[in-house]
Amino acid sequence: MYAQLVETGVKRVKSLEEMSFDERNFQEKIDAxxxxxxxxxxPEAYRQTLxxxxxxxxxxxxxxxxxxxxxxxxxxxxxRKLQLMAKIQDEAGHGLYLYSAMETLGAxxxxxxxxxxxxxxxxxxxxxxxxxxxxxxxxxxxLVDGAAIVNQVVLQxxxxxxxxxxxxxxxxxxxxxxxxxxxxxxxxxxxxxQAQKDMVQDAINRLWWPALMMFxxxxxxxxxxxxxxxxxxxxxxxxxxxxxxxxxxxxxxELLGCTAPDPDxxxxxxxxxxxxxxxxxxEFYEVIKGNGPCxxxxxxxxxxxxxxxxxxxxxxxxxxxKQQNKNAA
Amino acid sequence: xxxxxxxxxxxxxxxxxxxxxQRLCEWCGHAPAIEEELxxxxxxxxxxxxxxxxxxxxxELLDDGRDADALAFRRDERAYRNLLLVExxxxxxxxxxxxxxxxxxxxxAVLQGLVESRDERxxxxxxxxxxxxxxxxxxxxxxxxxxxxxxxxxxRRMLEAIPALWRFTVELTAGSDNEVQLAQAGIAxxxxxxGAAWLKQVSATFESVELPLPKAASHFxxxxxxxxxSEHLGLLLAEMQFLPxxxxxxxx
Numbered sequence: 067m068y069a070q071l072v073e074t075g076v077k078r079v080k081s082l083e084e085m086s087f088d089e090r091n092f093q094e095k096i097d098a099x100x101x102x103x104x105x106x107x108x109p110e111a112y113r114q115t116l117x118x119x120x121x122x123x124x125x126x127x128x129x130x131x132x133x134x135x136x137x138x139x140x141x142x143x144x145x146r147k148l149q150l151m152a153k154i155q156d157e158a159g160h161g162l163y164l165y166s167a168m169e170t171l172g173a174x175x176x177x178x179x180x181x182x183x184x185x186x187x188x189x190x191x192x193x194x195x196x197x198x199x200x201x202x203x204x205x206x207x208x209l210v211d212g213a214a215i216v217n218q219v220v221l222q223x224x225x226x227x228x229x230x231x232x233x234x235x236x237x238x239x240x241x242x243x244x245x246x247x248x249x250x251x252x253x254x255x256x257x258x259x260q261a262q263k264d265m266v267q268d269a270i271n272r273l274w275w276p277a278l279m280m281f282x283x284x285x286x287x288x289x290x291x292x293x294x295x296x297x298x299x300x301x302x303x304x305x306x307x308x309x310x311x312x313x314x315x316x317x318x319x320e321l322l323g324c325t326a327p328d329p330d331x332x333x334x335x336x337x338x339x340x341x342x343x344x345x346x347x348x349e350f351y352e353v354i355k356g357n358g359p360c361x362x363x364x365x366x367x368x369x370x371x372x373x374x375x376x377x378x379x380x381x382x383x384x385x386x387x388k389q390q391n392k393n394a395a
Numbered sequence: 396x397x398x399x400x401x402x403x404x405x406x407x408x409x410x411x412x413x414x415x416x417q418r419l420c421e422w423c424g425h426a427p428a429i430e431e432e433l434x435x436x437x438x439x440x441x442x443x444x445x446x447x448x449x450x451x452x453x454x455e456l457l458d459d460g461r462d463a464d465a466l467a468f469r470r471d472e473r474a475y476r477n478l479l480l481v482e483x484x485x486x487x488x489x490x491x492x493x494x495x496x497x498x499x500x501x502x503x504a505v506l507q508g509l510v511e512s513r514d515e516r517x518x519x520x521x522x523x524x525x526x527x528x529x530x531x532x533x534x535x536x537x538x539x540x541x542x543x544x545x546x547x548x549x550x551r552r553m554l555e556a557i558p559a560l561w562r563f564t565v566e567l568t569a570g571s572d573n574e575v576q577l578a579q580a581g582i583a584x585x586x587x588x589x590g591a592a593w594l595k596q597v598s599a600t601f602e603s604v605e606l607p608l609p610k611a612a613s614h615f616x617x618x619x620x621x622x623x624x625s626e627h628l629g630l631l632l633a634e635m636q637f638l639p640x641x642x643x644x645x646x647x
Binding site for chain 2: 128131132134135138139140141142143144145146147148151152154155158159161162165200250253254257258259261262367368370371372374375376377378379380381382383384385386388
């Protein structure tokens with residue numbers, strides 16, 4: 067999930083009887099699966115929740131370029147370099163789609179990005195972990211994009227039209243990246259040396275739990291879920307999505323010939339799901355608060371890019387204005 | 396012409412595209428706007444793809460067991476044949492865009508010549524690359540105009556970037572004897588024609604925003620074509636080649 071712990075600002079979900087005329091119309095539309103569009107009336111809390119969620123999602127795409135950018139200059143073959151460059155380019159594009167979707171809600175892109183740089187806005191916790199070997203590029207593609215897809219496939223049916231349509235476009239590209247990431251790991255495991263196999267297992271050991279944390283807090287500690295579900299912004303709970311991800315990922319893990327760093331992971335025939343160990347929630351909340359391994363570097367890098375680039379953007383504006391004046395004269 | 400005479404030329408084309416692509420990778424996450432993150436990676440992707448095509452052809456002609464990856468990741472700086480211009484550090488956005496523009500203008504002129512090459516393989520690779528480089532040149536020339544004709548600050552930076560890079564342009568206007576012969580055989584782009592087209596493009600773009608055109612650069616003892624590089628290439632290759640060098644038996 068690229069957006070975690072999104073505040074709704076709503077303590078209790080209202081019943082239809084408690085709603086105003088507008089609220090009730092709105093909720094009935096949601097219940098009838100009619101998409102909400104930019105010009106439709108919507109509760110202010112719905113608008114604000116979506117702005118927070120979509121901006122977090124967009125920020126995640128942009129910050130998510132950094133752990134991969136860390137290895138793009140060191141990719142070990144021309145083919146892998148091209149794949150990684152194409153992936154990073156797509157991520158920048160996804161960020162742009164999402165900022166556009168967010169702007170249909172009346173939010174301003176630059177203002178939301180400023181919140182990211184001041185630490186007020188969040189982005190996915192996963193990008194606060196460092197990429198320490200080339201195998202991490204495969205593990206990020208497979209696990210991180212995999213987790214994002216499980217979430218985003220559901221978001222294709224989210225109630226806000228522009229967000230839903232952005233997800234449909236983004237999912238197509240993400241699935242492609244995920245397969246490439248998995249193929250990268252499979253190549254290292256099947257054709258690689260022992261050192262490469264060790265590299266893959268080490269990457270999985272480091273990224274497994276952080277990938278599971280991408281789905282956000284467990285349902286019992288997810289105070290905003292009820293309202294997000296009622297508005298059909300979210301379509302499934304954090305724990306449901308996390309379970310789905312584990313169920314589909316463990317067979318892929320076995321096909322690789324690797325293991326998960328979780329002694330409690332085992333198939334439960336009764337439930338028809340994999341059981342798994344407890345997530346280190348202390349770590350999750352620390353990372354979300356800004357105390358993860360790379361939080362400071364990630365935000366500082368993004369802030370520096372935008373600050374250092376101010377003169378470039380100013381030049382573009384000044385030149386465009388001069389051209390306009392010239393054309394008008 | 397012997398097929399081996401073609402190899403240095405293919406390396407000049409392939410290595411230049413690869414090193415310029417590598418420099419663009421360094422911009423990842425640091426660009427002045429998200430649109431630029433996308434565009435810089437897009438141009439880099441095109442160039443590394445072109446590099447792969449040229450190096451594959453060079454590897455086939457070399458026929459010594461090396462493939463394109465071996466040429467990219469296992470050759471030392473003395474064996475690299477890229478233009479000195481593209482190995483220069485990125486500097487600020489003005490340096491990067493000026494570098495891109497000076498290279499694109501050369502690249503475009505070369506590819507225009509190569510689509511007519513009597514070597515069908517070269518003509519084919521060039522035809523695909525020309526479409527991409529047409530876009531690169533449009534983009535980088537527009538940035539030269541925006542920065543040169545934008546604010547006082549952006550103009551000041553352009554006025555620093557141009558002379559810092561200009562001496563390396565001597566390689567863009569003068570080809571080797573080998574290239575002249577390849578051109579006479581109808582295989583390579585004519586270096587004199589490339590030099591003239593390059594100068595015309597650069598003069599016109601600079602003039603459009605009143606950026607002064609320096610006088611022609613002169614030879615200064617280094618030569619990318621001879622593998623005599625600036626001190627920047629060794630570090631670039633150390634980073635780029637680290638994995639294949641550290642794990643020589645690995646399959647990626």
